[in-house]
Amino acid sequence: MKREFAVIGLGRFGGSICRELSADGMDVLAIDIQEDKVKEFKNIAAHAVIADTTDENVLKELGVRNIDHVIVAIGDDIQASILSTLMLKELGIKKITVKAQNDHHEKVLNKIGADHVVHPERDMGKRIAHSIISTNILDHLELSDDHSIVEVKVGVKMDGKTLLDLDIRAQYGCNVVAIKEADEKGINVSPMATQEIEQDDILIVIGADKDISRFEKELV
Ligand code: ATP
Ligand code: ATP
Ligand code: CA
Incomplete structure (x- = not known):
């Protein structure tokens, strides 16, 4: 069964999720703020776009509202990770998985309603x-x-x-x-x-x- 996913942040972690989901035949919207990252995923994911996901209007234009499960894999920019999660929550996304950078980040993500917080390095x-x-x-x-x-x-x-x-x-x-x-x-x-x-x-x-x-x- 094909399900729609979006992966925000195509670093090593998000990139790996995106590759794996795509290889399994899933329909993935790959998003990153950096052009070179998006280029790398043009031939891997069903869709790859350059966007800043902290901007609510950008998320709306991309049609993210209709996606079942969004994975936020922004690492170093904790503020961007939190803001993106908040916007997704406000759009009513059913399932949001977020990568936490540290314990404080994890606490905030849980507070604002991330469904699943992962801490891969730890x-x-x-x-x-x-x-x-x-x-x-x-x-x-x-x-x-x-x-x-x-x-x-x-x-x-x-x-x-x-x-x-x-x-x-x-x-x-x-x-x-x-x-x-x-x-x-x-x-x-x-x-x-x-x-x-x-x-x-x-x-x-x-x-x-x-x-x-x-x-x-x-x-x-
Ligand atoms: P890795 O998984 O490689 O360890 P990381 O945890 O070091 O990644 P970053 O490299 O900081 O995380 O971020 C992952 C990706 O998220 C980067 O490619 C970055 O361009 C992207 N990113 C950062 N901010 C935003 C944003 N506001 N909107 C979209 N993508 C963003
Ligand atoms: P207990 O009073 O500990 O519940 P029991 O009356 O259920 O024991 P048995 O089922 O014969 O008695 O088990 C005896 C002992 O064997 C248990 O106390 C336990 O230490 C060990 N044991 C039995 N099954 C398991 C299990 N699935 N996992 C770990 N230990 C077990
Ligand atoms: Ca990292």
């Missing part, structure tokens, strides 16, 4: 930090400021043990919500306490960050 940093702690930590997904889901590969410490042996919930306060068995294609989403886990199985674990940290240090 979040990618966190994910990489976890994968540096152990090569068996495959992924890390933040649920809130202090809760996450992690995907861990079973190493020697948990090999051949059951959830009951390891007593994970009681000892670490985390829950194993699913087990992807190494030798099977399936995923078990309601693991029994007596299920034996083996090396290279993948556990999906949910919990408070401090509990997950302890689990990672001691068992992963």
Whole structure:
């Protein structure tokens, strides 16, 4: 299904979103204030225009009002990012995703009604930090400021043990919500306490960050 998107700001982050959406066959309106950026996307996005999105009249002329989802990927110019978001909000855009440059910027964006605020440098940093702690930590997904889901590969410490042996919930306060068995294609989403886990199985674990940290240090 084709859906209409607009990406404002064609730097590395916005540019990457624009390329990916376009490659997936989505109809993307690519916008940047700089001519050279827009030129670069002429052959990539369905539409590419030079515009300053802090100007309400410009947004109206571009017909942005009819677009389902707008991504604001203006970075350094925080004022332009906030103003653009505010204008989009006033135009009644259904879904607005905005890249935040820092925590203060994020707070303001949430206050003015951005639907989804992303912080790619910080979040990618966190994910990489976890994968540096152990090569068996495959992924890390933040649920809130202090809760996450992690995907861990079973190493020697948990090999051949059951959830009951390891007593994970009681000892670490985390829950194993699913087990992807190494030798099977399936995923078990309601693991029994007596299920034996083996090396290279993948556990999906949910919990408070401090509990997950302890689990990672001691068992992963
Ligand atoms: P990157 O994703 O490369 O890290 P960045 O976070 O450093 O980007 P900038 O390069 O500051 O962000 O901004 C991204 C893009 O947004 C730039 O190409 C810039 O020209 C564009 N931009 C800045 N202000 C506006 C504006 N008012 N209207 C439209 N585009 C703008
Ligand atoms: P609890 O009193 O902790 O709820 P329980 O009465 O549900 O335990 P079992 O389901 O047999 O008893 O589990 C025994 C122990 O095995 C749990 O206390 C927990 O530490 C561990 N365990 C079982 N299932 C999981 C799971 N999905 N994730 C993490 N640990 C588990
Ligand atoms: Ca940057």
